[in-house]
Amino acid sequence: MRRHLLTLVLASGAALGLFQAPAHAAEGTVTVFETEVQPLTVYENPRGCHKLPLAAHVLTNATDRPVRIYGDPFCLGPSVAVPPGHGSHVAPGSGSFSA
Numbered sequence: 001m002r003r004h005l006l007t008l009v010l011a012s013g014a015a016l017g018l019f020q021a022p023a024h025a026a027e028g029t030v031t032v033f034e035t036e037v038q039p040l041t042v043y044e045n046p047r048g049c050h051k052l053p054l055a056a057h058v059l060t061n062a063t064d065r066p067v068r069i070y071g072d073p074f075c076l077g078p079s080v081a082v083p084p085g086h087g088s089h090v091a092p093g094s095g096s097f098s099a
Helices: 002-015
Strands: 028-033 041-044 049-051 058-063 067-070 079-082 086-089 096-098
Touching: 058 067, 079 086
Parallel strands: none
Antiparallel strands: 028 041, 028 058, 049 096, 058 086, 067 079, 067 096
């Protein structure tokens, strides 16, 4: 019984992507504009999931890889890809991106 449980746990982890090889960081910057009175938020060589600032309004991708924008703070669910050299409006209040 334990062997079957361990197999089920490992298979579930693999299906969820928990055991993937670590991704290489994107080279470049992701910049987030919030408002005219706040400084830009800049992520250097981003890797993994990053929660967007609360008042995020525009994200620009100046990395060498696509960046994915999510509607939740955990990089789960549907996403939109922003190619290198492009930008996108983002919904304020929640959300995240991964590179």
